[in-house]
Amino acid sequence: MSGEVLISGAGVAGMSLAYWLHRQGYAVTVVESAAALRGAGHAAGFRGAAIGVLDGMGLLSQMRDHATEMGAIALIDADGKPAGELPVRTVAGDLEVLKADVTRILHSSTADDVSYVFDDSITAIYHDEDGVGVAFARAAGRRFDLVIGADGVYSNVRRHVFGPHRDFVRHLGMSGVGFTTANRLGLDRESLLYRAPGRCVHLFSAGNPNRMTVSLWVATHSPDVDRLDRDTQERLVRERFAGVGWEVPRLLKEMRLAPDFSFSSACQIIMDRWSCGRVVLVGDAAYCAAPTTGMGASQALIGAHLLAARLMETAGDHTAAFPAYERELRPYIAENQAKGAEAAKAFAT
Numbered sequence: 001m002s003g004e005v006l007i008s009g010a011g012v013a014g015m016s017l018a019y020w021l022h023r024q025g026y027a028v029t030v031v032e033s034a035a036a037l038r039g040a041g042h043a044a045g046f047r048g049a050a051i052g053v054l055d056g057m058g059l060l061s062q063m064r065d066h067a068t069e070m071g072a073i074a075l076i077d078a079d080g081k082p083a084g085e086l087p088v089r090t091v092a093g094d095l096e097v098l099k100a101d102v103t104r105i106l107h108s109s110t111a112d113d114v115s116y117v118f119d120d121s122i123t124a125i126y127h128d129e130d131g132v133g134v135a136f137a138r139a140a141g142r143r144f145d146l147v148i149g150a151d152g153v154y155s156n157v158r159r160h161v162f163g164p165h166r167d168f169v170r171h172l173g174m175s176g177v178g179f180t181t182a183n184r185l186g187l188d189r190e191s192l193l194y195r196a197p198g199r200c201v202h203l204f205s206a207g208n209p210n211r212m213t214v215s216l217w218v219a220t221h222s223p224d225v226d227r228l229d230r231d232t233q234e235r236l237v238r239e240r241f242a243g244v245g246w247e248v249p250r251l252l253k254e255m256r257l258a259p260d261f262s263f264s265s266a267c268q269i270i271m272d273r274w275s276c277g278r279v280v281l282v283g284d285a286a287y288c289a290a291p292t293t294g295m296g297a298s299q300a301l302i303g304a305h306l307l308a309a310r311l312m313e314t315a316g317d318h319t320a321a322f323p324a325y326e327r328e329l330r331p332y333i334a335e336n337q338a339k340g341a342e343a344a345k346a347f348a349t
């Protein structure tokens with residue numbers, strides 16, 4: 001097959017789709033707004049069919065070499081005393097790899113064949129029956145046969161083609177701060193979870209034994225908190241954790257100094273359709289089920305594989321391939337989104 005494809009977003013969905021479309025003969029360009037590959041912080045869990053997709057890409061053994069191999073998640077009480085265990089599979093799936101390793105592996109498996117443009121972003125999309133004209137913030141404008149939005153929960157392609165974020169983002173009532181700090185608890189491929197109604201602390205260390213990853217989740221009313229400045233976000237988290245003992249006061253102080261501070265709300269993306277003409281969405285951009293499910297990476301990988309397969313079967317006829325991709329994937333997404341909503345409800349109580 002021949003044709004020029006633009007993918008917005010060098011995440012799991014974007015890079016795995018780039019892999020498959022290049023193999024089918026497309027000339028693939030990936031535009032990524034970040035200056036370099038992203039992925040520090042949390043892990044990506046692969047489950048079920050996603051393992052087969054990794055195998056089909058010839059990446060399974062490389063991913064397995066980087067498995068976090070975490071033990072069970074130790075539940076602790078407000079004094080830091082053991083209060084039970086969660087099976088590791090609940091969060092990690094069948095194979096868990098740090099997201100930084102996942103993106104590095106996906107990128108190196110495609111870098112020779114796919115044109116990556118970092119530090120740029122789409123500023124306008126004009127589509128007609130014959131193609132899609134795209135303007136960029138930095139590069140000169142170009143025409144493509146297909147444009148794919150794989151640019152995450154706050155998808156730029158979705159905003160340009162389908163409408164504003166508020167039409168599609170369903171807030172699940174919780175938002176989280178993430179950062180890393182010194183592994184002073186000596187966690188060794190272990191994670192600790194403290195839960196109370198409306199707040200939760202998750203600590204884990206894998207990969208780098210000197211550092212631990214901290215997530216502090218709090219109840220929130222709107223995803224608009226994602227857009228607030230860091231000081232306000234920190235204040236919100238400090239207020240919600242006021243009076244909690246154990247490691248929390250120290251973690252709150254460390255949050256203040258963390259250079260890798262991030263803040264994001266648990267949201268789902270709910271859309272009536274994932275394509276419009278020659279433009280289609282994949283991964284979190286189209287159907288995020290929320291981080292509470294641990295399904296995000298699997299959904300991204302499976303969706304990208306299915307979309308590429310339907311394009312191949314239809315000899316690149318997007319009018320047949322896009323609806324077929326959507327029809328087949330929807331039941332799987334609906335199931336995951338139902339689980340994500342349940343998990344978020346449990347957080348609040």
Ligand SMILES: Cc1cc2nc3c(=O)[nH]c(=O)nc-3n(C[C@H](O)[C@H](O)[C@H](O)COP(=O)(O)OP(=O)(O)OC[C@H]3O[C@@H](n4cnc5c(N)ncnc54)[C@H](O)[C@@H]3O)c2cc1C
Nearest residue numbers: 009011012013032033044045151152156283284291296297
């Ligand atoms: C706090 C947190 C914890 C999580 N924990 C887990 C977990 O334990 N297990 C798990 O499986 N999943 C987890 N996830 C979810 C998982 O990271 C995502 O669901 C998964 O990576 C989806 O991949 P994606 O490629 O669709 O989107 P993303 O990984 O979000 O990638 C989107 C890419 O698009 C880029 N982009 C954004 N805007 C633009 C633009 N304007 N132009 C160009 N590029 C753009 C971004 O920089 C990014 O590189 C977690 C998510 C969060 C936020």
